[in-house]
Amino acid sequence: MAAAAAFSLREVLDAFRGCVTEQREVLLEPYLSGWRGLIRFLQSLGTVFSFISKDAVAKVTLLEELCHQHRFVSVQRMVQQELAAGPAALRAQPGSGCRTLLRLHRALRWLQLFLQGLRSGDSRTSVLCTDAYNASLAQHHPWLIRKAATVAFCALPSRDAFLDIMNVGPPEEAVAMLGEAIPYISDVYSITQELFEKNDLLDLP
Numbered sequence: 001m002a003a004a005a006a007f008s009l010r011e012v013l014d015a016f017r018g019c020v021t022e023q024r025e026v027l028l029e030p031y032l033s034g035w036r037g038l039i040r041f042l043q044s045l046g047t048v049f050s051f052i053s054k055d056a057v058a059k060v061t062l063l064e065e066l067c068h069q070h071r072f073v074s075v076q077r078m079v080q081q082e083l084a085a086g087p088a089a090l091r092a093q094p095g096s097g098c099r100t101l102l103r104l105h106r107a108l109r110w111l112q113l114f115l116q117g118l119r120s121g122d123s124r125t126s127v128l129c130t131d132a133y134n135a136s137l138a139q140h141h142p143w144l145i146r147k148a149a150t151v152a153f154c155a156l157p158s159r160d161a162f163l164d165i166m167n168v169g170p171p172e173e174a175v176a177m178l179g180e181a182i183p184y185i186s187d188v189y190s191i192t193q194e195l196f197e198k199n200d201l202l203d204l205p
């Protein structure tokens with residue numbers, strides 16, 4: 001089975017490489033296209049994860065629309081424009097780009113930790129995934145979602161199968177690719193984190 005439909009996680013993770021400009025701005029187009037790819041990958045893992053991918057799709061779609069509507073090019077510009085009306089107005093806006101991006105941003109931390117674990121060689125993917133989740137997203141989720149997420153993680157394929165469906169090549173190559181990609185993801189994460197922290201946006205409701 002090959003060619004046309006072949007989908008490799010390499011291209012997805014590569015999108016994050018293209019996010020950061022020389023001025024250290026985070027470009028929204030490659031950011032959201034990276035997320036689109038991750039979601040496709042998640043969808044290929046089975047319907048147990050649908051409740052997660054549905055939420056991610058809703059958030060990416062909203063951000064794509066906002067980018068289109070307001071011509072936000074980078075995360076920095078979006079924050080600047082949305083904050084122009086004042087912090088109180090932004091906090092009162094349930095559909096803001098900032099609060100929506102913050103959710104994906106927290107999930108990016110999960111991704112970073114999970115990929116690091118996968119790379120480390122631990123074969124228990126569901127444990128890796130749960131640990132990464134508990135150290136990141138879990139603190140922002142209510143009990144019911146934490147419970148559902150933890151149950152879904154048990155359905156994750158084994159490390160070997162996981163590396164295989166990443167479609168990057170033999171396991172060693174997949175691990176090497178992770179080693180290349182993780183620093184880019186970490187970079188995007190820390191720039192965004194710093195920006196949100198500086199603007200006091202890390203707890204946007």
Ligand code: 1PZ
Nearest residue numbers: 038039041042051052055056103104107110129137145149
């Ligand atoms: C490979 C295994 C995938 C594990 C993914 C780990 C993330 C688990 C997240 C569980 C989210 C459950 C669904 C709904 C969550 C929402 O309540 C929250 C808060 O949003 P709000 O309600 O405030 O609008 N949504 C999020 O935290 C965003 C979650 C995005 C998760 C994207 C994961 C993409 C994984 C790619 C895998 C390669």
